[in-house]
Amino acid sequence: SAVISQKPSRDICQRGTSLTIQCQVDSQVTMMFWYRQQPGQSLTLIATANQGSEATYESGFVIDKFPISRPNLTFSTLTVSNMSPEDSSIYLCSVEGVGRIYGYTFGSGTRLTVV
Amino acid sequence: GNSVTQMEGPVTLSEEAFLTINCTYTATGYPSLFWYVQYPGEGLQLLLKATKADDKGSNKGFEATYRKETTSFHLEKGSVQVSDSAVYFCALIIGAGGTSYGKLTFGQGTILTVHP
Numbered sequence A: 001s002a003v004i005s006q007k008p009s010r011d012i013c014q015r016g017t018s019l020t021i022q023c024q025v026d027s028q029v030t031m032m033f034w035y036r037q038q039p040g041q042s043l044t045l046i047a048t049a050n051q052g053s054e055a056t057y058e059s060g061f062v063i064d065k066f067p068i069s070r071p072n073l074t075f076s077t078l079t080v081s082n083m084s085p086e087d088s089s090i091y092l093c094s095v096e097g098v099g100r101i102y103g104y105t106f107g108s109g110t111r112l113t114v115v
Numbered sequence B: 001g002n003s004v005t006q007m008e009g010p011v012t013l014s015e016e017a018f019l020t021i022n023c024t025y026t027a028t029g030y031p032s033l034f035w036y037v038q039y040p041g042e043g044l045q046l047l048l049k050a051t052k053a054d055d056k057g058s059n060k061g062f063e064a065t066y067r068k069e070t071t072s073f074h075l076e077k078g079s080v081q082v083s084d085s086a087v088y089f090c091a092l093i094i095g096a097g098g099t100s101y102g103k104l105t106f107g108q109g110t111i112l113t114v115h116p
Helices: none
Strands: A004-005 A010-011 A019-023 A032-039 A045-052 A068-072 A075-080 A089-096 A104-105 A110-114 B003-006 B011-014 B019-021 B024-027 B029-039 B046-049 B057-060 B064-066 B075-077 B088-096 B112-116
Touching: A004 A089, A019 A032, A019 A089, A032 A075, A045 A068, A045 A075, A068 B112, A075 A089, A104 B046, B003 B088, B011 B019, B019 B112, B024 B029, B024 B088, B046 B064
Parallel strands: A010 A110, B011 B112
Antiparallel strands: A004 A019, A019 A075, A032 A045, A032 A089, A068 A075, A089 A104, A089 A110, B003 B024, B019 B075, B029 B046, B029 B088, B046 B057, B057 B064, B064 B075, B088 B112
16 A cells, blocks of 8 residues: 655644645555544545646635645645634545555644644 | 444443444445544554445454445454554445545544553
């Protein structure tokens, strides 16, 4: 399965600032996904990032708040913009495995605290 | 729509006890089912999977059987260890078609704590 490197692993940020999270995969993948895990909660899909096209956002998430880049088949970034304490979460990227039925691989996550 | 419901936690067990974490689902198509585990401070790891009815996924002593008739995928382990302490997530994915294609739907997670 793919190996994902996600940076930073954690950060503490001031409200009103922005943070860009990087996700690097060791193989080319078509679809990459960004999830948010709020404290004590399950994972919620933010958006799907496809190379060469605009990201597709889920209900409740907008591009102005969570801009995503996907410049090639092994890399993506998620920016959390104009942060507030409510954005404190773990953010995870994910890629599909060898065929979707084989499950998805997740990065180790970025633990974000906004103060 | 698609949804996954897990038994409420947290679950606290003594070492070598039997573990069951219930998971039921609703899906608009024919899903593949997964259990993911999240150890403290880490990301998610795929624990096991099943892609069709009556399939049994197994890994590290954990098992789960895809029961289409009861729309369930309960996780079991015969003898838990302290190192199994983690959060366990049941999830599904629809194999093809529709707006949910390729997207994992997760349950709320169950915290498991195993004491020596």
